[in-house]
Amino acid sequence: MKTTDSAPSIVDAPPHEVARSEPPRADRALTRRMEAQLAVAEQTARVAQELEAAPPIEGRTQTTLAVSVVIPCYNERETIVEIVRRVQMVGVHREVIIVDDFSTDGTRDLLLLLDNEPDIRVLMHGYNRGKGAALRTGFSAATGDVVMIQDADLEYNPNDLPRLLEPIERGEADVVYGSRFLEDAHQDPSRMHRLGNWALTAASNLATGQRLTDMETCYKVFRREVLDQIHIEQKRFGFEPEITAKVSKLGYRIKELPIGYDSRGYEEGKKIGWRDAVNAFYCIAKYGGRR
DSSP, rough: OOSSOOOOOOSSSHHHHHHOOOOHHHHHHHHHEEEEEEHHHHHHHHHHHHHHSSOOOOOOOOSSOOEEEEEEESOTTTHHHHHHHHHHOOOOOOOEEEEEEOOSSSHHHHHHHHHHSTTTTEEEESHHHHHHHHHHHHHHHHOOSSSEEOOOSSSSSSGGGGHHHHHHTTTOOOOEEEESSSSSSGGGGOOOEEEEEHHHHHHHHHHHOOOOTTTTTTTTEEEEEHHHTTTOOOOOOOOHHHHHHHHTTTTEEEEEEEEEOOOOOGGGTTTOOOOHHHHHHHHHHOOOOOO
């Protein structure tokens, strides 16, 4: 929890870049602040309206575990506030840690406002480093007994978070994956995406001995002690096969549960390309191998 009103941390900013930055003119800065305040208000109001019209969130016993939700973020100005509000409404968290990977679309102006809220901590990379690097920063800052990953877009529904936490609460698992394909693979309408995920997951299973259906899922939940034993090397989307391989080698129990999924395309901001798929196969070969 916060005890000061300090500004978000800038992580690993090259000194010469920080030194050269100059404050904008007063009128430009005022305009940007006003636009950011309006964007935060609009996204917050939209979530409130949607939640009012939707069925109520299923009631559950409040967890006794301290939960950190880590949100890596890059150029998500249109969705970042909405996803944070949805996480807050679900209410499983003690802290939300947002790691901005040097957004250039105005996302940072919104995060400066969110950082004033008591349950939110914002960290900012000084240059673009990749999703894996953002997660590594977030994991290092997290203080919870359990760490949950939430993407900054709207593909994954935070209403699934409480259910993903339950196997860890009951002592049935050390790590939980939310699978998009365990019950309804056609939630992702793209055959190419489904085929690519199947190939990567099958290769990962062959290397690790797991029986997963969705190794590439964003929704991964970890006991803190699991992450404490793993050094993350991959800076981009190679994080997924790397973490799966390293968790498997340590012998921790992974459980899969079905989740909802609302796929978005590249025109909507999807950032994973064919180069990432090639790198994922490389990571499976590099980090895989049954213990």
